[in-house]
Amino acid sequence: MAPTNRSNDGLLARVNFPLYTVEMITNRHCLVAGGGGSSKTGVANGFEIYEIYHNGRRFVAEEVIRHETGANVVMNCAVTSDERRSYVIAGQESHCQMYLVNLKVVDEEEIAKSKPTTEEILKRRKSSTKSSGVEAIRSKPVDANANTKHIKFDIQPGDSVQTDFTAVDPLQRVVRISPNGKLMATGGTDGVVRVWKFPRMTKLIEFKKHKKEVDDLDFSPDSKKLVSIAKDGLGVVWDIENEKEWKHLSWNPPEGTKYLFKRCRFGIFEGKVGKSRLFTIANPFGKVGKQRGYLQAWDPDTGELTNSVSVDESLASLAVRDDGRFVAIGTMFSGSVSMYIAFSLQKVLHIPNAHSMFVTGLQFIPMHGDGPPISSSSEAAVVSISVDNKVCIHSLQYRHTIPAWVAIVCIIVTVFLSFVFCSYIGI
Template identity: 65%
Template sequence: MAPTRRPSDGLLARVNFPLYAVDMLTSRHILVAGGGGSSKTGVANGFEIYELYHNGSHFCAEEVLRHETGANVVMNFAVRNGGRRAYLCAGQEAHCQMYFVQPRIECEDEALAEGKKPAPVERPHENGVRQRGAGAAHSGVESLPNGHNNAPTAADVLKQFRRLQFDIQAADVVQTDFLKNAEPLQRVVRISGNGRLMATGGTDGQLRVWSFPQLTMSAQLPAHSKEIDDLDFSPDCKYIVSIAKDAQGLVWNLETGKLQHKLQWQTPEGAKYLFKRCRYGTVEAHKDNYRLFTIANPLGKVGKQRGYLQQWDCGTGQLRASVAVDESLSSLAVRDDGRFVAVGTMFSGSVSMYIAYSLQRVLHVPHAHSMFVTGLQFLPITNEEGPPISSDTEAAVLSISVDNKVCIHSLAQRRTMPAWLAIAFMVAMIFIVFVLCSYIGI
């Protein structure tokens, strides 16, 4: 049985609107988005950015920026870091709105010169949420688990005076869905790993590929007969996979614009299943060697039911491995090095983590949320935009839900046999085999 949640894991932040999308803006900044829609309910629409850190015992998050988007709820987005600034492409109804996210460093003395109040003292609570209190600026000295304060380092002192902030500016917008006789809606947007292409899909079933960041359409494929639920680019940027409510999972060749193969599998008892999410994952951090993962749920059943996490052969489109889960699945994430996969559930709001190559479950967090999990994102370990967060965990995944919560779930370092012990064991086994062979005269 997989271990359950670490005692220090759980709630990172609570937002006052339902959450639908999550990603890492930098190696240590979380971007979440959602909202209540255009109806006059008083529920906001927009983005939240949090800075994440580990204080030696658990993860903590601090709010950095809130950006509201008026009447437009953000149901999906994609982020591309361009060095000096990041590009944020957000699905807002039938359109894709691009934003420029410009980082800047705010100095404490500049804030005081402008008449701003010093940053409030942030005390890490036991559940990981920073508790705000009026007072002096944050000192950068974190409390250790034993209650003693660690001596401030140069980085701690620098953090007292300099802090990374972000400015969000609206840029180009394009219509990406053209459903007739009903309201069009963009369901998904993805940006290729090389940053040259963007793909969108929505209710009209058309897969549209755009040049990026110019946002000019380069291809339109009549991929599906029903609305597209998810897309993903392969790590080598040669293929794109699309899944939709027509029960089809299709892999397309981006160079030719033709269908490469279909994802086909023998469903249990001949029942009809729909793919829900799809993600590629690298193997040993090599972009030319990768796996494809999907989650699938049975169609037309209500209540608790079996969903599947699946791994596919990218060359043939044949199912390589699968594992059943005792309820429908709602979200999927793969870590940037391809070692771990995470899934979120529809009814119980649970989160599970698996070893990618074997689909062995290594972590299970029951009832992580009070409602279905809308998004998952692993903390990066190979991020090009800065060093990853140092912690005592082997892997950690963020989860969001329409319950307005941002949570984190981490896998403790698993015990492995030391190298010297493995060598000693092998030498002992060779000696035993040699003695046994000599005894029986072989």
């Protein structure tokens, strides 16, 4: 099946600061974060939370809350929840800053009372040219299964811990929270993978295999394994329980070209209890321009490459849906977004030039999680962000396929009717 290039979606919101990270807080609440850094450019630092709906024709988003982080740009973050509250864990320079997010269910009448007037909105937008506020798409969304209840967020800063100790310009590059919510992993420019107890953020383990800065991390679905990739070209699966290296990812690049892993994500293996898959994207090292990148699938238990597909340019971002069915990638130069079936790595959606610059983050609308899912005619939908300040969404419409048993019955009926017709005419 050829991938579709058609999308009924597109821009969800536009902010006037660069975006570097995106996470889903609930099934319909999306957090995006970034900023202009510590320099006095007038560009704010912080994050935005949007509520996403489907109005029967397309996805739309409504701004829920904005939280500014002062002089500290948010370069990476992770989100998790427990029975009491949600946590946003933000990478800010060499430190990991925790934000406590309390969720409250409120009625539309209460939201209307707390919303600013038109005059206040105009004043905010006027001042945003100086303070770099956020301009959201505020068309009132209507969801097919929406009710009068909405979620309101209260955000308060919590603890902060230093996670990178490079002598010059230390920087945390990635943070991840384990699916069971008990562990946090960080990596940065010093090349050390650190595992922390969460939410106390006390250090438990240090893995010092990498010789260069860590680019990405991810926990396995059972929270027992951790994968790390770095600019030294290594991809390592760690056994957390035994505090040792489990497997080393190795493959034979085409034509002897050196490749570096860029992103890594675990995914659930459909139909196999306790089985997971590992996905990575890899780019050629030291080459400039539109070079061929790879989307790869691995068996994390053996460290063997099980499948891969090439892409006609370098890749920048990667996401796997929570049920393990779909994988999405974003490109480095054209700002394009593509979606693949996880099992076969068959491309089913391609949106060229979704962004004007490289795609910094992707996140699927989840199938499971906190709150009711979004009702739509889409089989899958992924949110994308970029340093072009745009938050976009791209959906895959349900593919019209025939179940195998129906196809078999049709074949049998066709053969039978052909036999009857031939007998009737005497052949």
